[in-house]
Amino acid sequence: MKRCVRASLSFLLCCFLAISIQILYFSPISPDLLEMPPDSASALRPNKLLQEVVKLGEGLVKGPEDIWVDRDGVLYTASRDGWIKKMHKDGTWESWKKIDSDSLLGLTITKDGNLIVCDAIKGLLMVSDDGVKVIASHVNGSKISFADEVIEASDGSLYFSAVSTKFGLHNWYLDVLEAKPHGQLLRYDPFSNETSILLDGLCFPNGVAISKEEDYLAFCETWKFRCRKYWLKGEKQGTTEVFIHNLPAGPDNINLAPDGSFWIALLQLTTPGLEFLHTSTLYKRFVASFPMLINFVDGTRKKAMVVNVAPDGNIIRNFDDPEGIVMSMVTSAFEFEDHLYLGSLNTNFIGKIPLKAAYN
Numbered sequence: 001m002k003r004c005v006r007a008s009l010s011f012l013l014c015c016f017l018a019i020s021i022q023i024l025y026f027s028p029i030s031p032d033l034l035e036m037p038p039d040s041a042s043a044l045r046p047n048k049l050l051q052e053v054v055k056l057g058e059g060l061v062k063g064p065e066d067i068w069v070d071r072d073g074v075l076y077t078a079s080r081d082g083w084i085k086k087m088h089k090d091g092t093w094e095s096w097k098k099i100d101s102d103s104l105l106g107l108t109i110t111k112d113g114n115l116i117v118c119d120a121i122k123g124l125l126m127v128s129d130d131g132v133k134v135i136a137s138h139v140n141g142s143k144i145s146f147a148d149e150v151i152e153a154s155d156g157s158l159y160f161s162a163v164s165t166k167f168g169l170h171n172w173y174l175d176v177l178e179a180k181p182h183g184q185l186l187r188y189d190p191f192s193n194e195t196s197i198l199l200d201g202l203c204f205p206n207g208v209a210i211s212k213e214e215d216y217l218a219f220c221e222t223w224k225f226r227c228r229k230y231w232l233k234g235e236k237q238g239t240t241e242v243f244i245h246n247l248p249a250g251p252d253n254i255n256l257a258p259d260g261s262f263w264i265a266l267l268q269l270t271t272p273g274l275e276f277l278h279t280s281t282l283y284k285r286f287v288a289s290f291p292m293l294i295n296f297v298d299g300t301r302k303k304a305m306v307v308n309v310a311p312d313g314n315i316i317r318n319f320d321d322p323e324g325i326v327m328s329m330v331t332s333a334f335e336f337e338d339h340l341y342l343g344s345l346n347t348n349f350i351g352k353i354p355l356k357a358a359y360n
Helices: 002-025 173-178 275-279 281-288 291-297
Strands: 054-056 067-069 075-078 083-087 093-098 104-109 115-119 123-128 131-136 147-152 158-162 183-189 194-202 205-210 216-221 226-231 240-244 250-256 262-267 304-309 315-321 330-336 339-344 350-354
Touching (some): 131 183, 158 205, 173 281, 216 250, 262 330, 262 339, 281 291
Parallel strands (some): 250 330
Antiparallel strands (some): 075 083, 083 093, 158 183, 216 226
């Protein structure tokens, strides 16, 4: 009996030591604490408006992370299977271009009619009827890491985000757990074919949009629960300031609305009740060491949120699916002709909702 007890205790001690060594010495992260937004930040009018979306292309797309609608009403999106899909104005779908990638994210249409797509592994891609080519893969001699969202200015410059120089798309939540600034805001010059760093050391820079007057960029820092401005013109040129902070969830993509306001998709980063994990580096190391625990802590697939933010940083209105019944993990919101089009990494369709009807 004593031998059994000793053997059991020895086994438990070995397990404890093995887990301790794994957490302390082999954890994939070296974390800082993460400050969650105050409860007052979530004081928005709750609703279930996102449960009323029309499902476009259901079954034809897989995890359409971002959306762009051109001036002719043609909708573009990138699917996880590598297809660039088009939905024409008559509602018909076209599998337009196939790219050997499962890491296609943000996209935009240039004034010349070309599609620019962020590939989290390859960098910045240009897609046209002639084919696909990589236009930006390195910056300052280093490979661009985790290109995420892109927007074109009227002078042809492409501004885009690189989420993390340490973690990639398929282990992105480790960046949230580590809570250290690894991201960049970049500019691609189509005339010199050179890419430069505008800002470094950003906290998961995600969506990027340009203001109506093109005097500043608005970009999101997801696990800081805020968006910032980077001034392109005027006395503040080259400086940054906070656009909106203490958002009730992590901002993903941001898009300019026709009236000059912005649409921001929000992600619930942590499963409700587990926010305390971000208050301890030991907890974070433990979770990061076991992928199954990361899936349990990650709360992005449990609900959907979108906010419309005025140029002064005040929230005008919000759209929710609080239980994620119809839509969850909304990653982008694009307004076109009084309708909102919604992308998500967790659906096989694009959501569409009429803006006027939703708030009448």
